[in-house]
Amino acid sequence: MNQPVFSAYQCINHHPGGDYPLDTVGSVLHSVCAVRGCKWKDAFAALLKASGALGMMPQDKQTIRNMLENQGFYLQAGSGARRSIESILAECSERFHDGEAVILKTSGSARHSCYVPLVPAGADGGYVLQYPEDLREQNAAEVWIAWKDGQDHSIRPRRKPAKKQAPVNQPADHPVQPHETLVVCNENPGNHLIGDCAVRAVAGVLEIPWEEAVCMLAEALDYTDTVVNSNESIEAMLKKKGFQQFEAIRRNGKMLTGKEFCDHIHDMFQAGTRIFAYVGNDHAAAILVFDDDYKIVDTWDSTDRYITKYWAKYPERPQRCPRNEEQQSQLTELSVGTRLRHKVFGAGEITAIDDSFAAVRFKDGTEKRFPVSWILTNCKAI
Numbered sequence: 001m002n003q004p005v006f007s008a009y010q011c012i013n014h015h016p017g018g019d020y021p022l023d024t025v026g027s028v029l030h031s032v033c034a035v036r037g038c039k040w041k042d043a044f045a046a047l048l049k050a051s052g053a054l055g056m057m058p059q060d061k062q063t064i065r066n067m068l069e070n071q072g073f074y075l076q077a078g079s080g081a082r083r084s085i086e087s088i089l090a091e092c093s094e095r096f097h098d099g100e101a102v103i104l105k106t107s108g109s110a111r112h113s114c115y116v117p118l119v120p121a122g123a124d125g126g127y128v129l130q131y132p133e134d135l136r137e138q139n140a141a142e143v144w145i146a147w148k149d150g151q152d153h154s155i156r157p158r159r160k161p162a163k164k165q166a167p168v169n170q171p172a173d174h175p176v177q178p179h180e181t182l183v184v185c186n187e188n189p190g191n192h193l194i195g196d197c198a199v200r201a202v203a204g205v206l207e208i209p210w211e212e213a214v215c216m217l218a219e220a221l222d223y224t225d226t227v228v229n230s231n232e233s234i235e236a237m238l239k240k241k242g243f244q245q246f247e248a249i250r251r252n253g254k255m256l257t258g259k260e261f262c263d264h265i266h267d268m269f270q271a272g273t274r275i276f277a278y279v280g281n282d283h284a285a286a287i288l289v290f291d292d293d294y295k296i297v298d299t300w301d302s303t304d305r306y307i308t309k310y311w312a313k314y315p316e317r318p319q320r321c322p323r324n325e326e327q328q329s330q331l332t333e334l335s336v337g338t339r340l341r342h343k344v345f346g347a348g349e350i351t352a353i354d355d356s357f358a359a360v361r362f363k364d365g366t367e368k369r370f371p372v373s374w375i376l377t378n379c380k381a382i
Helices: 024-035 038-054 061-070 087-093 197-206 211-222 231-240 260-265 372-378
Strands: 005-009 101-106 114-122 127-130 139-146 182-184 244-246 274-279 281-288 293-298 306-311 339-342 346-353 357-362 365-370
Touching: 024 114, 038 061, 038 211, 087 114, 087 127, 087 139, 101 260, 101 357, 139 211, 197 211, 197 231, 197 274, 197 281, 197 293, 211 231, 260 274, 260 281, 274 293, 274 357, 281 339, 293 357, 357 372, 365 372
Parallel strands: 005 127, 182 293
Antiparallel strands: 101 114, 101 139, 114 127, 244 306, 274 281, 274 306, 281 293, 339 346, 346 357, 357 365
């Protein structure tokens, strides 16, 4: 008579936030923590390493597979048979007795599939599903196994598919040409055209490699946000690096396009100011100074889209002279009532001031708030 096979479930979540819901990336990090006994941050570091090596985002399927392979896991042939997790638990309990590590990928939709760990139950034998939800009735689309000796002992070793050729930087028939407000540059180490605009923009404004930018975004919220290019991660990182947030600049009630924005801010910011800009609703780009002019740095021409919000970091010292090199009366100190003139905004008067910022009411009735250092650099006395 066959002995009953041990099969169990334990409600465990290795995310540092405790009950934080797990997306696809969170589920694979949880699984690695469960089967390897490592910390969440270490599992995340392994994923980021694979991301940087491939030039693909951490949530990309190719990145996750590469990370599991680096961890010693082998994808089993015939994984697509869609077997129930319950039956795989039973099989593992019968076949494995040396603490082999098993990770399954569920057969949900591409956007809602997750990875779950099957963990040896200890001296009593059998395997346990450790996950925040009991998914034993679901089917598995992929089975990953890591043996103790690091070798592949699959009954039917899986053939690795041929590597795909990396995407070229630009379609040959529609090359993107640089112009007076665009610098064409791809910070991605694999020269891929993927959804990594925020990472490329961070790499541009901080002058760091793409791989380092990905790690910096993950670190911004202490590795709790598994979507490294989320608005929360981006803005937390920019604050840590000393960037200041600004709302869209409007002219006649209308937001400026990238080209208009670059022309407008030439004398608004000190030379060397670095700008991380939100272009349209779903894109980001770096805006930097080249040959004394601000230009958008991107893989495609986004200069005709609106700048909806931006972050700026000022340099310690201005290095660029105004375009108009005529002699100007230098402002040396400010107080309420000081009258001044700006090349773009025109004549104005200071209405309020503190240690860092001053409010200026201009001739057209609009009132703007600027850093005191910016006014001293960019305005002249009347």
